[in-house]
Amino acid sequence: MGRAPCCSKVGLHRGPWTPREDTLLTKYIQSHGEGHWRSLPKKAGLLRCGKSCRLRWMNYLRPDIKRGNITPDEDDLIIRLHSLLGNRWSLIAGRLPGRTDNEIKNYWNTHLSKRLRSQGTDPDTHKKLSKPMLQDLKKGAKTKSNNNKNNKQHKSKPNIQTENPKVHTPKPTRFTSLSLARNDSFESNTCNTVSQSSSHGGEGGLAIDVVDVPWSSFKDGHNDEVGFLVGEDEEHDLVNGSDFECQSYLPTADHSLEKLYEEYLQLLKTDDDQAQFDFFAESIVI
DNA sequence: AAATGATCCAACCGCGGGAGG
């Protein structure tokens, strides 16, 4: 017997979200908080599957989402974390404030894996590609005979499954995320409480795990990369204009973070010492 | 300017696992 669908598909909207749907979802979550995705669409007046609502919120509407302009530091961090964690996009995203697993996954598939290949590195194993494989790559780059769809990078992955050992790690807490307890009002957890509360997992409080902050966020001159970037464009003004006031949050209180970042920079300089980096990364993952 | 190919990314799908009864 197959698994029952997550919800009845009959009469439900699919595909791209309309501004009106975005508004409905945002308003609802603002007043009722996240969670209860299954029943949310009905209550919010949306003809959408709960999963779809969750995805839309998580990947697009959330106030702390930072979109586009992935910095070289973030690039580097993604590559290194990928070498350590494999395709655990949510874990990797947890290290990059404002980035979603979907965005990182897409960015990896469309940019980083290509770049690594072009540099002679297997993006799956992070090891140097053998010469025959490199030649194949060059050939492949020249031939355009393949069908477009079949030529997509993520489909053309070799069947060699990478041995990504299962790394059992606790779920990271997204640094800028508003960890809302279910049923908690969104408004009661707006950003202006960030500096007041750092209860870890406490009900209704903001869970800000300072240990979980990626180093790249605190590099000098990159402060503009940090924080809640709300409403990049006018489409998001409904969010920007109301409850999501705080535009930036710099956790200057914890200077150990700066030390962490300094340490990270040092490791970057000694680029060939992967084991050392891994150890360092592991130490902050947990 | 039109046709074709290539790329990007939002959204969907199915599965695994945790929570609770």
Next chain:
DNA sequence: TCCTCCCGCGGTTGGATCATT
């Protein structure tokens, strides 16, 4: 212990957009 419900994750798809011919 088993079962069901629900959430979250990673893989995949397909439409939109950009680039090239």
